[in-house]
Amino acid sequence: MRQASLTMVHELARQDKRVLFIGSDLGSGTLEPLRQEFPERFFMEGIAEANLIGMAAGLAMEGFIPYVNTIATFLTRRAFEQIALDVCLHHLPVRLIGSGGGLVYAPLGPTHQAIDELALMRSLPGMTVVAPSDASEMRAMMKASLDLPGPLYIRLGKGGDPVLMPEGAPDFVFGRAVVVRDLGPVLLISTGVMSDRALKAADLLAQKGIDCALLHLPTVKPLDEETIIQFAAKARLVVSIEEHSKIGGLGSALAELFIDRDLRLCPLLRLALPDAFVENYGSQDSLLKRFGLQPEGIADQVRKALESAPS
Amino acid sequence: MAALDPHLDSKQERLDQRSLKLRHAIVDGLEGGGRGHLGSSLSLVEILRTLYDHVLRFKPDQPRWEERDRLILSKGHGCLALYALLADKGFFSARELRNFCKFDSFLGGHPEAGKIPGVEASTGALGHGLPIGVGMALGLRLKKSAARVFVVMGDGELNEGSIWEAAMAADKHRLGNLCCIVDYNHLQAYGPPEQVQPLEPLSDKWRSFGFDVLELNGHNVPALFEALSAPRAETGRPLIVIAHTVKGKGVPFAEGDPAWHHKSNLPLETMARIRSALGEG
CATH class of the missing domain: 3.40.50.920 (Rossmann fold)
Structure with missing residues (x-):
């Protein structure tokens, strides 16, 4: 699911010059094809979540659509005030991609287990919160995300999940069961x-x-x-x-x-x-x-x- | 270090008519709301005045003009000074200052983008302006814009870790289009930074973070003008101007007194004392 999400960021970057990617200190080679093709729209900004989100907000204020990815707990707990004020208060189209939503990082313990991030993100005015079920639904959601006004939190579940939503299912619509x-x-x-x-x-x-x-x-x-x-x-x-x-x-x-x-x-x-x-x-x-x-x-x-x- | 203590020197500065007029506009807001961060606003006046009078490119009738320079008042609690300048430049009527903090006003106790023409980013929680400014500066560069980004921070605000995260990013990206200004009024809410969280050696810190550093008297308009107007784009280095100021500048009984960081329920007689202490504007 994570791969599907990040690959779609690359796809969207091809479609739309406003799309850019911001990571913290992700695994070596993450989105290397995007970095190769659009080096000016690929940012790997270090373990500094507050700055990451503020910077994404600043870029969004200048008309860009940043897709920000790091581990869900750090993204939502550490930078909560930045998400609330820099992103949500300004109603900016910043897309937050939280890796390891839920218990994906089980062996890594409570620092990495995202058991509260849906609550945190849901409490923020104007925030859309999604948790797709599988890679194909993730792709459909990512495609639709380009035109979503306002901020979006995307929970990444564990990769390689069984497919619930087959390819070719109806287009993804935010807010539709x-x-x-x-x-x-x-x-x-x-x-x-x-x-x-x-x-x-x-x-x-x-x-x-x-x-x-x-x-x-x-x-x-x-x-x-x-x-x-x-x-x-x-x-x-x-x-x-x-x-x-x-x-x-x-x-x-x-x-x-x-x-x-x-x-x-x-x-x-x-x-x-x-x-x-x-x-x-x-x-x-x-x-x-x-x-x-x-x-x-x-x-x-x-x-x-x-x-x-x-x- | 030069022998001159810029902090002491700034105390000796006499305010001209324009500086007094702007301070009276701040007091208009203070009177209207019956409250406000007076000390934190009075230290800012010459910094903002220099920017709006001589440095920033903007169009009050087109606040979102694409080629405008961006100014973020990261120390949002100093907003009365910003409102005074925005009103003075015609972004909105000066009469609105009297509505400061009132129920239906668009001028709240911290500035909000989208409500107030000319305000680029909503601030109030400290440590947010510089990360946003870094993003704006990157965005402007991507758009090949010649516009500059100015971020005005407080000294107490520099306690926030996010400032230093953003400083590293500004250096990494060689943001010559980014200019930071510290309103170094040497007084946080509780007391001097030395009692709360010492900042010195502040210039050395910023220099080591990759910034060009200028240190000056923040009530000296020609010095501010010289520092802020010089072309920067080609340097590839972010600039920080450490402006030594006096909290409460212009109202002697408020100067350097942490009690004047923020006041509420201000009686009319206190307002009269402030007006009288300021003198004619």
């Missing part, structure tokens, strides 16, 4: 790479006779409120599934929506990471299993919740 499955008393709503696990969980549940609808939300902000409400209104149980702290991410966004739209009687099961720094290492998969976010864990929790949900 993707209906993966549309029938069932249980409504699963997921984002990013969790949508693939949600789909597998839906298969497991179907084997037990429980049909699930599945909405994949590549855009966490703004929410596709109408589609969500339309599906939630006929569900016995709504389940949010995300690789993110329970505070402030997709589940929180849905809870806010349901309260605002008076759907408070609809039971909402929020499957997410606990409000805690992760104490284990291992792999992304092993941590997701630990927190009940692999297909089996999701299916188990849905089954239990359904038992106590009103019919």
